[in-house]
């Protein structure tokens with residue numbers, strides 16, 4: 001049978017040790033063991049099935065998500081899973097839910113912005129899930145412009161409380177995940193007002209719902225903001241709206257690591273930079289970069305396997321048509337995405353290190369690397385999510401018509417993924433932050449300050465000084481070009497980190513060779529994509545450009561026999577992929593056929609509505625009625 005034989009024969013062609021590549025992809029033998037064990041545990045548990053998700057109504061979908069989240073928590077307790085294992089379990093359950101915000105933003109915010117005492121009070125409750133929290137920053141009127149938030153937190157010295165209030169419609173909190181129906185608590189960002197003076201935005205822990213009957217507390221209006229893009233997809237999440245009508249909270253519920261309000265109503269700044277109020281965003285952006293390689297590799301795995309199973313045209317001597325993966329056009333669209341998945345994996349690994357490093361420094365009151373960490377997380381979040389969103393859509397096209405079916409797994413993956421280009425910072429707004437950082441670095445070159453870290457190359461580029469003078473004349477005017485410069489800077493980071501990865505000890509037959517080919521594909525593909533810029537700036541000659549393109553074609557041929565093994569190295573279960581086209585066994589056609597019959601529309605041979613709407617047309621009753 002086509003699919004079985006095709007993928008088996010592809011696997012036999014691999015020129016490298018797939019098991020060792022799995023270790024490289026996972027990051028270590030330990031992480032591979034954990035992710036392998038936990039992904040199978042999830043795949044074998046019927047509660048975590050997700051094959052009917054796109055057909056459920058919003059209410060059924062949401063209730064099912066609650067059921068899965070409760071079951072996941074039960075399994076985590078029963079099996080005494082470590083924090084790492086629990087996070088893997090939530091990842092493989094593969095359904096956006098309030099848990100993501102509770103563990104991914106609420107807890108990290110208290111850890112990063114709370115004092116020791118606040119952490120001691122709130123973290124045990126949150127870790128045991130005695131309270132469920134979310135991150136309520138964005139408002140109806142302002143998301144990108146955090147300093148423009150309108151919610152107020154006014155200190156009342158009489159009662160030693162803050163009064164949380166939504167003064168306008170546009171100050172309604174709008175979007176926070178987990179807020180709409182589940183969270184009992186939130187970290188709410190609002191303007192700190194003391195004695196009529198506005199001290200800017202700070203975080204406050206606010207209880208939203210009763211822990212007895214889940215009803216909103218007095219003065220709180222709360223609900224879900226409605227259906228989002230696509231079926232299934234992100235609609236499992238209760239993104240919410242929240243309004244406060246003079247809600248009082250104790251003074252010690254303002255997160256006070258950055259600045260404190262005393263009993264007397266005095267604001268005291270600690271020695272940490274105020275930007276730490278934005279700290280959770282740095283943490284989550286770093287997570288999102290790692291997650292990008294998962295989403296992209298998942299789409300690439302589906303498209304690569306299916307491209308080896310799918311045959312069109314070109315009868316060979318044995319009477320079989322050509323596998324579409326053998327078409328050079330297919331390779332030139334697919335293999336750069338395969339290379340990107342690996343590139344994003346490694347840059348994500350590095351970013352995780354950078355984040356840990358900056359945190360350690362912060363503990364030691366060294367704040368010097370914070371601007372770079374902000375620029376790197378913001379820029380790489382932007383670059384990797386944009387490329388991944390585009391890449392998933394390209395994979396859908398690479399799968400032809402069948403890619404458009406929900407059973408391919410690609411429409412839902414796309415619908416779930418694309419908001420990553422917006423949440424945690426709109427991608428253009430984040431690139432403008434990178435551009436500002438670059439301009440600032442250039443402006444300091446003249447004063448003899450040596451650039452460090454990811455900007456070290458700037459010290460070697462003479463023209464940058466002139467560039468700085470031009471930008472001084474109008475940042476806003478040149479912002480579209482500056483965004484391109486920011487992208488180029490981030491691409492340089494991705495390529496450099498891939499090259500650094502290759503300099504490590506990489507065991508396993510042929511593994512390093514494959515990674516070298518992928519690294520070269522990534523770099524040359526970026527060059528190819530921006531050829532106009534490289535040529536117009538004289539960075540390369542037309543001859544070098546054509547050599548680069550020839551090299552790219554030759555690299556595609558090198559990767560071709562290894563393509564299936566390179567996606568097998570992601571070690572994804574069929575449950576996680578949830579795609580008929582991406583099945584490990586390649587048994588695509590019988591399963592597609594089988595899947596179609598499961599659609600509720602096929603429950604009856606004659607559809608509901610036949611008698612009311614089809615029969616009258618066929619019997620011409622409608623026309624007669626009009627005549």
Ligand SMILES: CCCCCCCCCCCCCCCCCC(=O)SCCNC(=O)CCNC(=O)[C@H](O)C(C)(C)COP(=O)(O)OP(=O)(O)OC[C@H]1O[C@@H](n2cnc3c(N)ncnc32)[C@H](O)[C@@H]1OP(=O)(O)O
Pocket residue numbers: 100101104105135137138143144145146147177275276278279281282284287288291370371374422423424425426429433
């Ligand atoms: C959920 C997690 C799950 C984890 C596990 C699974 C893996 C991922 C799975 C994905 C699930 C995700 C679920 C969805 C979650 C979405 C949550 C949100 O969207 S939440 C909502 C997310 N919302 C957004 O992302 C809003 C985006 N907007 C913003 O971040 C800000 O408004 C701004 C940065 C654009 C402007 O800031 P503003 O203050 O107005 O103005 P300036 O520009 O003048 O900057 C002043 C100074 O500060 C500096 N600095 C700035 N930022 C940072 C930083 N982070 N740090 C350090 N420094 C920073 C800056 O360089 C400058 O320094 P200097 O030059 O003076 O020395």
Ligand SMILES: Cc1cc2nc3c(=O)[nH]c(=O)nc-3n(C[C@H](O)[C@H](O)[C@H](O)COP(=O)(O)OP(=O)(O)OC[C@H]3O[C@@H](n4cnc5c(N)ncnc54)[C@H](O)[C@@H]3O)c2cc1C
Pocket residue numbers: 101135136137138141142143144145174175176177234239419422423424425426427428429432
């Ligand atoms: C699925 C999802 C989940 C979310 N979860 C949460 C959550 O849990 N908690 C939370 O607090 N928030 C959450 N958000 C909100 C999210 O963080 C914001 O939507 C995001 O930060 C973008 O802000 P905005 O919506 O105000 O976009 P806007 O800023 O209004 O963007 C609109 C357009 O204006 C452009 N633009 C804006 N400012 C500039 C500028 N200075 N220069 C040039 N162009 C500009 C943007 O590029 C964009 O094209 C979520 C959003 C989504 C979609």
